[in-house]
Amino acid sequence: MDTNSLQIIVIIVIVILTCIYVYVRNKKNAAAAIERRITKEWGNIPSKKYTSDSYSNISHYFRNSTGVPAHVIDDITWNDLGMDDIFRLINNTYSSTGQEYLYKLLRTPCAEEEVLKEFGTLADIFGTDEALRKSMQRAYMKLGTSRNISVSDYLEVITGLEPESNAKHYAGWAAITASFALLAFSPAAGIAAICIVIGYIVVSYYKCKAQIDPYLACVNHILKLDECSSDVISVISSHDGLEDYVTQLSQLHHIMAADLKGSGILGASSGLDGSVAAMLLDYVRILTHLDIIRFNKMIKKIALHKEQVFLMMELLGRLESAIAVASFRQYLDSNNGWCEPxxxxxxxxxxxxxxxxxxxxxxxxxxxxxxxxxxxxxxxxxxxxxxxxxxxxxxxxxxxxxxxxxxxxxxxxxxxxxxxxxxxxxxxxxxxxxxxxxxxxxxxxxxxxxxxxxxxxxxxxxxxxxxxxxxxxxxxxxxxxxxxxxxxxxxxxxxxxxxxxxxxxxxxxxxxxxxxxxxxxxxxxxxxxxxxxRNAIKLLSIMGYDDAIIASAEQMASDFIKTGKWRNI
The missing domain is CATH 3.40.50.300 (P-loop containing nucleotide triphosphate hydrolases)
Incomplete structure (x- = not known):
């Protein structure tokens, strides 16, 4: 092996090792940042920032939910009492599912003692078991929030969508293959064909992606839901008092697993977190349209699992809401106290x-x-x-x-x-x-x-x-x-x-x-x-009103109290 070849190999190895080092370091830094955030925010007022659109989306799960109780807190009462501010005070959640369920919870008072006490017990479990709670919070942070969409909105729409044909995407595969084959016969013509085909593929990718992007984000979040469900099952499987959640989530995960298999190309399961590999995967998607192809194949399957998705959202949301309430109780403990009713x-x-x-x-x-x-x-x-x-x-x-x-x-x-x-x-x-x-x-x-x-x-x-x-x-x-x-x-x-x-x-x-x-x-x-x-007139005096006005007003009020009639001014 000559010196130049050896140098090239050494450079390639250095680049690969550097990428690995940067990736590992970033993962460690990200994990440390998560731990700091969880520790800092526990038992304190949440520091979340809301846009008008993101906050509006939070209410959609409540408004779209089926089986809503006979009584809900109506909009007049909710606004009269400033319940948006109360929600924000309690909302120490890290996922869309958690915060949307918490909002729904606050708008649907329950009249069943067993249900309320079960939720109180959940909050107690997460409030006393720090290791369990932090593991759950990591899982929900991985699930994350969908800031620009409400999953429940698009889930309703997706169930009525008709998938587009994938023929044009497969045709793109055939065209790029033919272009590379043309290189063997005419390099110049092959290169020109490759450029034209790639240009067409890229343009058509972004055009198709723009049309389905909200729905794709919804499907992606559903995949993350299933992944989060699997993480939560592994965390709570050995804890007393959480057996029903393990059983129900396991059943849902099993039902949906077959139809969701092989959906990592959509981005839910890659776990690459902005790395070089994630960037390369983005290029693969652009050139192959694999995420769009997979989306078209999944639409009907998602529709079949609509009820399971809503139930999974409810179970995961209830667990994270209980964590948020445990944090709220901790905050109250360090301030003015609280009690169970x-x-x-x-x-x-x-x-x-x-x-x-x-x-x-x-x-x-x-x-x-x-x-x-x-x-x-x-x-x-x-x-x-x-x-x-x-x-x-x-x-x-x-x-x-x-x-x-x-x-x-x-x-x-x-x-x-x-x-x-x-x-x-x-x-x-x-x-x-x-x-x-x-x-x-x-x-x-x-x-x-x-x-x-x-x-x-x-x-x-x-x-x-x-x-x-x-x-x-x-x-x-x-x-x-x-x-x-x-x-x-x-x-x-x-x-x-x-x-x-x-x-x-x-x-x-x-x-x-x-x-x-x-x-x-x-x-x-x-x-x-x-x-x-009766101090209204005295308050006028404190605010600097003219003494003549004060004296006349007091006299008129005194006369009315005595006679029940107003005298002419």
Whole structure:
């Protein structure tokens, strides 16, 4: 062997060894980064960033799911309570499947004790077994998220797709073979033919790929689901309490394995993570169209396994949601605490001690024990709306993730509604008042359904969109209607008159404030009884309004209280 040949061999060996070294080093660095991320984010507020599209996609699994329970948290209630922020606080997941299931979980309160306790047990298992939890998180991180698509959306569409013929792709194989054969007869003509054919193959590849790319991404994610299922089975197979998940996932994996075999070319199983080999595989796909050919062959098979895919998504999603809830509980442990709820079908009573809002730093906790409807009075910013949201959010958390932000919480199983943060709907030419009465009507309709769980509802400033006389009259009758049915209603109001009109069927509570040294102080504590103070005019003074306005307003209010009539200005 001459010197030049030896040098070439040495260079090739060095290049190969360098590539291997870089690949191994990158794998180790990636693994170390995963470990750091898992450790850093556990028990803390998730640092996820959402685009409007990616966040919108999260809800699609919930909206596309079959077998949705009779009661869900409707859009009005979800938005009133700021449940998007609650979801983001809990969402310490690493896969689309996990976060989409968690979102669905929070929107579908459960009234079955066994199901809720089983989920609580799952969270306990992952919260106490660090090695198990980290192995699961690695598997879900490998599954990853599909940022630009909702798998459930495209899965529905794929089941109706007709696969295209692969004839043109096979023709490309024949053309490139013929072009290389032409080299033996005419090198110049062969090279020209190869260039033309490769150009056509590349252009047609990207054209076909653009048409099926969202569906291809969906199929690819389904393959990753199956791969993740296999990883999860191996992780949890020897752990007590997880046997049902092992059995069901194993059955699904076995059913789907034959039809998914040989699909690594689509990218789900390569595991090459941006390496040189992965780049070479991309070129192979471009020149051979193997991923498109495999996709066309798999469409019908995916359609046959639609139910299995949804079930696999549910099982894997439930497990990762339990991990996220375990992390949420750890976060609460290091802040203001939490408890598992006590729930009963035999009582409508709600009894909570040390109840607080999970999104508030240094929150003031309150307690309440009621089986009657409740009216809450007090000035603006005193804490009425926040308290209503605190109870409502905890009622949802109790019946979804079996976790409450309270020292103790016991209650019935409820159908939960609110009418709190409404606004004019310009698109429907609908005033605030029309939006409000429409919102209240849906709660009253639910109250008439006596064959299911009682209604727990929250109303902030009943009928604020109309005049005082009609507001009080109509509000009194609506709230009385609620109290006469199987409803536990919490309503906040500025209309002190309602506390007297409804004192036979509503318990009264209030929040209060102090005006001292030209400043207003709120303690955000809940007190029994109706509000006794009226500080709205005093607040005008604190804000620097003219003294003449303050004095005249106070005199008019005093005269009205004495006579029940307004004097002319």
């Amino acid at each position: 006590g729930l009963s079908h035999s009582s409508i009573r709600l009894n909570a001690e040390g109840l607080y809002h999970p999104l508030i730093n240094n929150p003031v906790a309150n307690s309440i024990d009621e089986e009657h409807c409740v009216l809450i009075t007090g000035s603006n910013a005193s804490g009425k709306s926040t308290f209503l949201k605190t109870i409502a959010i905890n009622a949802i958390l109790a019946q979804t993730i079996y976790t409450c932000t309270a020292a103790s919480y016991s209650a019935g199983y409820y159908r939960i509604y609110s009418s709190m943060a409404l606004r004019d709907d310009i698109s429907r030419s609908e005033s605030y008042y029309m939006a409000e009465i429409r919102s209240l009507k849906r709660i009253m309709d639910a109250a008439r359904q006596q064959d299911s769980c009682p209604v727990l509802c929250f109303i902030d400033e009943v009928l604020r969109g109309t005049n005082t006389v009609e507001r009080i009259a109509a509000s009194a009758q609506i709230l009385k209607y609620m109290a006469e049915r199987r409803v536990l209603c919490f309503a906040a109001t500025h209309d002190i008159e309602l506390t007297e009109l409804l004192e036979s069927c509503y318990s009264n509570y209030h929040f209060q404030e102090e005006v001292l040294d030209n400043d207003v102080k709120f303690n955000y504590r809940l007190y029994t009884g109706r509000a006794a103070s």
